[in-house]
Amino acid sequence: MDWLFFGEISLAGLAMGGLYALIALGFVIIYKATRVINFAIGEIMMFAAYLFLAFAGGMEMSPWIALPLAVIGGSILGGVIEKTMIRPMLGESPISVVMVTIGIASILVGLVEFIWTADPQLLPNFLPREPVFIGELYLAPKIAYGFLIASVLLIIYLLYFRFSRGGVALRATASDQAAAYSMGINVRRVFNMAWVFGSLAASLAGVLVAATGGLSPQFGIIGLSVLVVVIVGGLDSILGALVAGVFIGWLETVAGAYLGGEYRMPATFLVLAVILVIRPYGLFGTHEIERV
């Protein structure tokens, strides 16, 4: 066995896993606060990436201006989706809410094809090009810097939710909605903020992933990998999102490299199936007790 190759593949996988962790974090924020499983997260990422393409490619802005603009655009999209389509579904069955997000995903794919056509696109390169070496291991620069940017946002998020007022409000709402409401927390605003913050994380990850792998209206498929991550980690666990994100990213890349691309999805879904049978609420998720 070639350990150097294995090391390089693993490193690339772990870096990809960092991006998954960021997307999964966005997913978990939304789930924790509003109990909505967001099947449209891949499409929100895609939309932000296309915005970046429009700003940086079409309007020829500097990528470092286009990136924040695209991310802000993506988070506004998240806020608007919550206000117009998720809010009216409050109190409906989870099946219906999930189907609404699937519908939103379809609308976003259509919109993107409408504006930017269905052809695959390449994002202008904005990350440094020098190869990165960690010890003897080579790592593609796009993936390495993508991972770096993702980790910065991840750390900001973790600190924000731990210490800031808004973060405490969000965690309070997640743990007991009625109590939070009676303590004067504006629950509606928390719901909206959760969608904005969740979409922000997803949007940044979207641009970074698209910068390494290209962009097309099928980009939203990545949402399925993220779904695996959050189920394995536990839907309401931030720690779970981080650990499972890195693990699934690694597994997917290693399975793809050793067994072939067609094994990527079955490999991760196999882990998902095993986790569902052993620990249905995920590795770190809370086991909800149901009362009649």
Next chain:
Amino acid sequence: MRIGDAKQSYEADEAIWTSPTQKVWLGLFLLILLIFPFIVDSYLLYLGCLVGIAVISTTGLNILTGFTGLISLGQAGFMGVGAYTVAWLSINTALPFPVTLVLAGLMAAAVGILVGLPSLRVKGLYLAIATLAASVFLHFIFAEWEAVTGGMGGLSLEPAHLFGMKFQSDFMMYFIIVPLAVLMVLAARNVFRTRIGRAFIAIRDRDISAEILGINLLRYKLMSFALSSFYAGVAGGLFAYFYRVVTPESFPLSMSIFYLAAVIVGGMGNLLGGILGAAFMTLVPEALKLLTAALTPFYPNAPVFMSPMLEIIFGALIVGFLIFEPHGLAEIWHRIRRFFRLWPFRN
């Protein structure tokens, strides 16, 4: 206004067709179904067959999702199992189509039971994701198990046959598909008058309460999975006979979502809703195609925008129905019926 239909026995209350008017309308409808293929052109006939297949599959999913409350994202996978079973049997054996279709249904039901096994431990959205995992595995098997499924190239099969008669054209297929669809919807309607169907509904309404009432959850959930995937398998088998080619890409995840959307747009937990939803969702893209064709002389770009418009309309229909008409087309239908029944009074 219709008056004086007080029921005097439980049997009358349980009856599927409660009034003579209903029977007359139903008879008329069946008559139209019968003469439909003789009077329409080949395009409408093709659409009729598609709607028939969609009705069978949607009714199956409705049993699972609408009546038992278990969400499934694996419907296309189960249809694939049925389609591959039919394709394999028609290539390797000389069995007539009623046998292969039943075997396709049974095969899909067996896979459905396997997929349903986690349903005792996980439910709700976790279950939806378990079925999603199943559909990923099934797709993988369709694409990779080349000895049986022919790999990515898929399988081409002979036309359906019975007593030496070959069902080659759409016209012939119509007479397999539509009677089967009617039969299977009727069978589903009858299931919900029995203990089994009632148990399904009890599980949907509150599974823990159902268990306390003495319903064996695992058994009935698996039964629901089996029944639903039997329908999917038969629909998949018809799909295989209809197109006479089966590939792994014939049954993508978007197809599972399509059937879920059909159940929702039609009305969850309502068999009439399933029929309306299946017909509606099948015909909307076709209507859009006609519209595009009509617009092309004026806007040469129209065909380019058709596929994105279709995605947007598909999504907007799901979102719109869930927000504004959660009980779906069936509720609209009932409102129209109520209007005529109560006329000249309002409500």
